[in-house]
Amino acid sequence: MLRSKRRISAAVSALFASLLLALSLSAAPAQAATPNPVVFVHGLSSSSSSWDEWVADFKADGYTASQLDAWSYSWSQSNVTTAQQLATEVKRVLAATGASKVDLVVHSMGALSARYYLKNLGGTAYVDDFVSVAGVNHGTTVASWCSWLYTSCAEMYTGSSFLTALNSGDETPGSVSYASYWSNCDEALTPDTTALLSGATNVEVGCIAHTDMNNDYGVYEQVRDFVA
Template sequence: MQPRMRRVAAFFSTVAAALLLSLSLSAPAQAATHNPVIFVHGLSSSSSSWDDWIADFKADGYTDSELYAWSYSWGQSNVTTAQQLSAKVQSVLAQTGASKVDLVTHSMGPMSGRYYLKNLGGTAYVDDFVSIGGTNHGTSVAGLCAWLYTSCAEMYTGSSFLTALNSGDETPGSVSYAAYWSNCDDYLNPDSTALLNGATNVGVSCVSHTDMNNDPGIYTQVRDFIA
């Protein structure tokens, strides 16, 4: 009887192994939970301006490998920054294996982000684009620093940079665009500069310009938009 029992046990062991192999081969590969998010700050700022939102995203299930607060030399031309952003996107995609990223930008940040999308092929690599208090059509306040920094001159209302950036389609490609603005934003004059044709334009509560990218209420809306 012992040899027979061993043969029966071996048979069922083989069947079980085959079943487990079949299930493992048919199960779909586990996809990444979120697109990587790259945060782009504005004039006279740095990646640390996103610290509060980075903590909020982590509390809501994002990991360090999905969150990239990026710093650049904010006085340079937004064209140069856009070129550097393009390289950053490719680096993040290679590092994570993702096919697209989400861009979350503040103040002057949308200018380089939008240049990247419009002129450097960025629409192929970006899923969602968020502008927070963005100087999308210029601000007269930039006149205070236009003589000091190229980026600031480009941010001034009617600059050649903005005229070219806003010609034609302001929201190109299949990217989902959102623009958040506040009527308490003293850095944007006029307030309507923040709006983008073709985007989901959202007026928020009375929040100052420097607080917009650490405000918890705006964070919740941005998180839901890119999700």
């Protein structure tokens, strides 16, 4: 009888200890993962201010100012030159934040310099996610109006030697996660499907104007969830 009571007492003690352990684990606060810094690349005839609304949205969702880098460059220059400057900018952001990789979020022509950086300048080692928003990934004939004025615009014209080289082989190199968000009524892209990337998550977002794509909140939510 005494031995039986001892067995019951031991079983109760073991059960009590298990309950205490479970409670202590459930009470431990969850540690949120630190997000990658986001580097934004604007397009033709634009500047860093084109990202103001999305920067504010990212901040509202927990990002700090140091994790959001919208920078400006000379959009008339070759996309190759911009890609070289982007490489320097990414390394600056990594050094400033202590992060190991960034996420690239690009609009329109910004996709070309960013993709050149990934393909030709070793960018895949420093980028986790790449997001193209209304990216001119395979060119547009709309660029005819400025192709004789600006090197960047000539490179953006459908069938340019720059685009032929950029899109040869693997369009989504490395272990980077790629996404392309495109509109089915984009007045700047001819055809709209020029924005699609082979090997990427391609998302049609409906009828949104080209210049509204990178300040639309519905598109923002999808981009935020992708880079998360």
